[in-house]
Amino acid sequence: MRATTAPGSLPRPWRLFPTPTGTPFTFWYLAVLLLTSLITEYADPAVVHALHQGFSTDVAHLVGAPVPVLVASALWVAGGVASPYALGFVLVLTALERRIGGRHTAVVFLLGHVLATLATEIPVGASVLTGGLPGTSLHRLDYGISFGVAASVGALAALLPWWSRWPLLLAFGWMLLDDLMAFTDPMTNWGHLIALAIGIATWPVVRRWRRATVARDAVPPPVRVPATSVRFP
Template identity: 75%
Template sequence: MERADASGDVTTGSPAPSGAPVAEGVRLLDGMPRQRGPADAVSVPPVPMVPPVSPAETAVPDEAVTGKRVLRPWRLLPTPTGTPFTFTFVAVLLVTALVAEYADPALVHALHQGSSTDVAHLLRTPVFVLVTSALWVVGGVASPYAVVLLLVLTALERRIGGLRTAGVFALGHVLATLATEVPVGLAVLVGWLPGSSLHRLDYGVSFGVAASVGALAGLLRPWLGWPVLLVFGGMLVGDLIAYTDPMTNWGHVMALAIGVATWPWARRWRRV
């Protein structure tokens, strides 16, 4: 609190800082900073020398600068390190396709028959035929399903990983197979179909491919994913209307629906 002294001057009541000489007639006011002397100098640590950075290290990718994705056509194909599951699976399918093309027809028929997921085999060796039936491509490597498998599995594995891609493929292959073969067995049991239907030849990768297409459509941008889904689904519905192989055609439609049903998990896997 300020007060007046005997001479009428106003003082603050604060004593002069110790050790600081006060000139006669000069009064100290609170809040006035005093001059720093050499002893009050603040030591500044030396600045470390930073080695020069080459332009290559500071270069920013074109994608980060422009905001546009750089097209890399080679990423459409599988590689041993980038997509190991697809690369290995396609290599196995290539081997079996060569066997089916150049081996003795009787041997090829026996291999197909032993790998068939018909009702009789599903009752005896379900795991064996569910695995081996997916190692053959109907029509060889030049068939449409082989091309779709190559592109779709590669794109799907680059987004959700190899194990999850194998899981989607296996889910569609197994569930669609059971959904088509179990009704055949029940129809034979009640007498609606002859006993020969229990040995119906059934093998190939088409159910797994359809499920993979359905799953991939949910991971693409809407302007691309929905047309892919509609075009592929329209082809399957057209085959079903043609009624050339209704059980297999129904299996394709159900496998596509199974792939679409995996969208919540596939999108979560992609974020992870």
């Protein structure tokens, strides 16, 4: 006898992509990234460079206006929409938001973005103060979504079955190590590894958020009885 599959368990590939109602955080964030990517592609190169430099999370900007620059730097995609991190943003954040909600997904993303940025820029500032690096290092160009995406990959792994969790972590971790060994941008490469570790460190709380989301979705909505249907003798 051939087994039948329940309709609700059929593959739904469209759920891999964000929607304004199902995954509003990822959807509207992606809309902003597409807009800034269009600016990067078609605006005057001098203007684009000035924008990237102005929104860079380098030491000089972090000292002067840390909160605005940390937010603004995450509104641009380094490498444009063709970047692997742009695709990772769509797939990983959509999957994470469908499991733990938009607010918690934003928390994970920002943790990775903010903490990994500080972990890479503070040593730069310390090295400049001690004479290990020139003063120009205080204005190192640094922007993009990659730290937040790396943290989201680490967090999402906690919610996957073991047969997909470990291949994902091994493949992504190896890609980050390979980038680090290439030594083209070691500070950013270290930041990616730190962000991945931050995402993995959120496993206990991410799993708790997932259980709360499942429990909330399992509760049926209250049934309202119309007043006209109640009859008294």
